[in-house]
Amino acid sequence: MINAYAAQSANAALTKYQFDPGELKPKEVEIEVMYCGICHSDLSMIDNEWGQSKYPLVPGHEVVGKVSQIGSQVKHLKNGQHVGLGWHSSYCNQCSYCDEGDHNLCSKAKGTIIRHHGGFADKVRADANSVIAIPDGIDLEKAGPLFCGGITVFTPLVEYNIKPTDKVAVIGIGGLGHMAVKFLNAWGCQVTAFTSSEAKKIEPQTETFPFEQINDAIDHLRNGRAKYRVVLKR
Ligand SMILES: [Zn+2]
Ligand SMILES: [Zn+2]
Numbered sequence: 001m002i003n004a005y006a007a008q009s010a011n012a013a014l015t016k017y018q019f020d021p022g023e024l025k026p027k028e029v030e031i032e033v034m035y036c037g038i039c040h041s042d043l044s045m046i047d048n049e050w051g052q053s054k055y056p057l058v059p060g061h062e063v064v065g066k067v068s069q070i071g072s073q074v075k076h077l078k079n080g081q082h083v084g085l086g087w088h089s090s091y092c093n094q095c096s097y098c099d100e101g102d103h104n105l106c107s108k109a110k111g112t113i114i115r116h117h118g119g120f121a122d123k124v125r126a127d128a129n130s131v132i133a134i135p136d137g138i139d140l141e142k143a144g145p146l147f148c149g150g151i152t153v154f155t156p157l158v159e160y161n162i163k164p165t166d167k168v169a170v171i172g173i174g175g176l177g178h179m180a181v182k183f184l185n186a187w188g189c190q191v192t193a194f195t196s197s198e199a200k201k202i203e204p205q206t207e208t209f210p211f212e213q214i215n216d217a218i219d220h221l222r223n224g225r226a227k228y229r230v231v232l233k234r
Contacts, residue, residue, distance in 0.1 A: 004121030006056035010048040017056050019117065021125055029077055029128045030069035031085060036119035037062030037144030040175070041087070045113050052114060060119030061087050061112040062144035064134065074128040082134040086147030089116050090127035103130075145179065153180035157187065164188030169217055173197075173208075181206055192217075 006017035024030055042059035044050055063085040067077050077083065091098050092108035103109065112118045112126065134143060153176050162168060167190040170180045177193065184191045185206060192207045194214050209217075 026073040031065040032068040033065040035064040036060040058117035063119035084147040149176040
């Protein structure tokens with residue numbers, strides 16, 4: 001049995017909920033949950049803001065834990081290994097998007113908290129192809145958000161081939177933006193962040209500007225006088 005916290009209806013508080021996940025499928029792994037972040041999408045699903053929630057709904061898609069059971073066809077993960085699980089809990093692995101590494105665009109991808117029980121539980125299951133191995137040395141307590149907001153802002157760094165010599169602006173230092181600022185600083189970029197609050201200046205070397213100056217920055221881009229090579233905006 002899996003012990004979880006679930007919303008029984010839209011806008012409801014989470015209460016204890018136990019369910020039998022059945023037999024582990026050949027391509028699945030079971031993860032013993034150590035930590036799980038909370039993301040605004042968890043709240044949107046609990047409150048059925050997108051009209052696709054099914055109840056009982058177990059939220060949690062920023063999962064960090066250890067592999068505790070492995071399906072018979074899974075070869076690349078082992079018991080006890082630290083892993084993460086994000087928004088998706090399986091991919092078809094056969095479409096052109098999956099073939100090109102753009103699994104997030106797979107039309108058959110299944111959500112971790114959409115018709116599937118998520119990580120606010122002692123255990124969570126997922127297809128092994130959506131489970132990410134966590135290298136040694138990562139602070140597991142803080143790793144959860146990397147699997148949702150983290151990959152969301154990391155992707156453009158790769159897609160736009162951002163170099164350490166680039167100047168990059170980040171609009172908004174929120175859940176996603178603060179991770180973008182950290183990644184970009186670690187990569188060596190010159191980072192400018194636009195924020196509604198100077199209190200959110202999280203990296204001393206990051207230049208911050210109030211939101212009111214965003215239009216000036218966008219005008220610079222439009223007029224071809226770009227100060228920034230890339231602007232990350234949610
Ligand atoms: Zn999320
Ligand atoms: Zn696919």
